[in-house]
Amino acid sequence: MSTASVAFDPRPLTEPADRNAVAAFTRQLRAAGRIPPAFGGAPVIVAMAFVAGLVVLVLAVIFVATVGSVVSGDAQGSPGLIALFILLPFAIVAGAIGAIVFALVRGTRGTRERRYRLDRFARANGMSYLPSLETPGLPGMIFGIGSARGSTDLVRGDRPRFVEFANYTYTTGSGRNRTTHRWGYVAVKLDVPLPHIVLDATGNNSLFGSNLPTSFHKDQRLSLEGDFDRYFSLSCPTGYERDALYLFTPDIMARFIDNAAALDVEIVDDWLFLYTKREVSTLDPATWAWMFSVVAALLDKLAQWARWRDERLRAERATDAVAAASVTAPAAGAADAVPFAPPVGDLRPPPGVAPPGLRLKRRVPVAAFIVIGVVVVWWLFDLLAGGLFFMLR
Numbered sequence: 001m002s003t004a005s006v007a008f009d010p011r012p013l014t015e016p017a018d019r020n021a022v023a024a025f026t027r028q029l030r031a032a033g034r035i036p037p038a039f040g041g042a043p044v045i046v047a048m049a050f051v052a053g054l055v056v057l058v059l060a061v062i063f064v065a066t067v068g069s070v071v072s073g074d075a076q077g078s079p080g081l082i083a084l085f086i087l088l089p090f091a092i093v094a095g096a097i098g099a100i101v102f103a104l105v106r107g108t109r110g111t112r113e114r115r116y117r118l119d120r121f122a123r124a125n126g127m128s129y130l131p132s133l134e135t136p137g138l139p140g141m142i143f144g145i146g147s148a149r150g151s152t153d154l155v156r157g158d159r160p161r162f163v164e165f166a167n168y169t170y171t172t173g174s175g176r177n178r179t180t181h182r183w184g185y186v187a188v189k190l191d192v193p194l195p196h197i198v199l200d201a202t203g204n205n206s207l208f209g210s211n212l213p214t215s216f217h218k219d220q221r222l223s224l225e226g227d228f229d230r231y232f233s234l235s236c237p238t239g240y241e242r243d244a245l246y247l248f249t250p251d252i253m254a255r256f257i258d259n260a261a262a263l264d265v266e267i268v269d270d271w272l273f274l275y276t277k278r279e280v281s282t283l284d285p286a287t288w289a290w291m292f293s294v295v296a297a298l299l300d301k302l303a304q305w306a307r308w309r310d311e312r313l314r315a316e317r318a319t320d321a322v323a324a325a326s327v328t329a330p331a332a333g334a335a336d337a338v339p340f341a342p343p344v345g346d347l348r349p350p351p352g353v354a355p356p357g358l359r360l361k362r363r364v365p366v367a368a369f370i371v372i373g374v375v376v377v378w379w380l381f382d383l384l385a386g387g388l389f390f391m392l393r
Contacts, residue, residue, distance in 0.1 A: 008292055010285035012120035022116045029115065034131050117283060118153055125292075127157040136168070140266050140273040141198075141214045142183050146170035153281035161302075162189035163295055165280050181213070184280030186291060188272040188298070191306035194247065195240045195357035199232040199256065199265035204277070211277060212264055216360045228253045231261045237357045247308060252301050259297040268359075272302070312354035 029035045119129040133151045136143055143149065147170065154166040164187040171180050200210050210233075220235045222244055228234070236244040247267075248256075256265065264275040280291055 008289065009124040010121070010288055012117055012124050013283050013285050013288070017113050017116055022112050025116045025119065026112045029131060035115075114153070114283060118155060118281065121288075122155045125157075126159070127155050130154040130156065133166075136166075138187060138273075139268045139271060140185070140187070140275075141212065141268075142168060142170070142181075142185070142275060145213055146172040146181065155281055160299065161191075163187070165291060167279050167281050182277070182279075184276045184278055186274040186280060186295060188274075188295065188302070190267075190270045190272055190302060192308065192351040193270045193353045194267050194305060194308060195237055195243055195310075195353055196360045197244055197247070197267040198235045198360060200235070201232055201261060201264050203231065203262055204264070212275070215363050217363050220360055224248060224253060226250065226253065228257065231257050232265070235360055237360055240357045243308065243310070243357070247305055249304070252304070255297050255301055259294045263294070269353075272298075309349040310352060310354050310357065311349060312356070313349040313352055 026035070030037065115129075115131055122129040131153065133154055135149050136151045149168075149170040151166040151168050154164055156162070156164045164185075166185060166187075168183045168185055169180055171178055173179050198212070198216065200212055204211055216235045220238055222234045222236050222241050223229055224234060224245070228248075234244065234248070260274060262276070266273040266275065274294065278287075280287070282288070
C-alpha cells in the first residue's frame with residue numbers, strides 16, 4: 001500500500017462496469033485457476049441436488065396419484081384429473097427450476113462484477129487483488145479456529161510495508177448446530193516480532209462481554225493512562241507490562257483511540273491485525289476510506305516499534321556466548337595472536353520474543369460453563385421426569 005504516491009481513488013467501486021470487460025476478467029481468473037469453473041462450486045452443486053430431489057418427488061407424486069385414480073375408477077370418468085395430476089407437478093418443477101436458474105445467474109453476475117470492481121479499485125490504488133485464499137495460515141486468533149477456513153476478496157499492498165484487507169469465514173459445530181462465523185480483517189506486517197498483545201475494543205462488545213472468539217486470563221490485563229481504558233481493554237503476557245508501556249506511548253494510544261476505537265486489535269509475532277464483524281473488502285467507498293485512514297494513521301507510528309528488543313533474550317545470548325567461549329577457548333599463550341579485542345559489555349538483544357511473551361494464556365469463558373451447566377441440569381430433569389412418569393404409569 002503506497003500512501004505517498006497514490007491518492008485514494010474509489011471510483012472503480014461505483015462507476016458503470018462494462019459487461020464485456022467483466023466477462024473477459026472472469027475468463028482470465030478462471031484460466032489462471034483463481035476461481036472455480038462456471039458450473040462448479042458449492043452453490044451450483046446444492047442447487048442441482050435440490051432440483052434432482054424435487055424431480056424425484058414430483059415423479060413419485062404423479063405415480064401415486066395416477067395409480068390411485070386408476071384403482072378408484074376415476075381414470076375413466078375424469079381424464080382431466082389425470083392430466084391435472086401430471087401437469088401441475090411439472091409446472092411446479094419448471095417454476096422452481098426457473099427461479100433457481102434466475103437466482104444463480106443473478107448471483108453469479110453480481111459476484112463477477114464485484115471481483116472486477118475490486119480488482120480495478122486495487123490497481124487504481126497501487127495494490128493487487130486476489131479472489132480467495134483457503135486457510136491463510138496467519139497467526140491471528142481468528143485464523144486457527146473451526147473448519148472450512150478461508151479469506152475472500154483480498155486486496156494487498158506492499159509499500160511501505162505489506163498490508164492485506166480481506167473478509168474471512170470459518171465454521172464451527174456440525175449438523176443443525178453448524179455455524180458460519182464472518183469477519184473482516186486488516187493484516188499489517190511489522191518489522192520485528194513483538195509480544196502477544198490484544199486490544200479488545202469496548203465499543204463493539206455485546207451484553208455478554210467481548211465479541212472476540214478467544215478469552216484470556218484476567219491477570220494479564222494491563223491498565224494504561226488517560227482515557228485508553230475507556231476504549232480498549234489491553235492484555236499482555238505476565239512480565240511484559242513494561243514492554244507494553246514502551247510500545248503504547250501516549251501518541252500511539254491517541255492514534256488507536258482516534259482511528260481504530262471500533263476495531264479489535266491483535267499483535268502477534270511480526271503481525272498487527274485489525275478485526276471487525278463487518279466486511280472490510282467491500283464495494284462501499286465509505287468503508288474503504290475509513291480503513292485506509294486507519295492504516296495510514298498507524299503506519300507512520302509503527303516504525304517506532306522496530307527498535308523494541310526483548311531484554312530476556314540478552315541473558316540467553318550471554319549464556320550461549322559463555323558456553324561457546326568455554327568450548328573454543330584458545331590455548332595458553334595464544335591470546336596475543338588474536339588481531340582484535342573482544343566486545344566489552346552486554347550485546348544488544350537480537351530481534352525476537354522470549355517464550356513467555358509469545359502467546360497470551362487463554363481461559364474458557366464463564367458463559368460456556370453456564371451453558372454446559374444448564375444443559376446438564378435439563379438433561380437430569382428430563383431423565384428424572386421420564387423415570388417418575390414410567391413408575392406412576
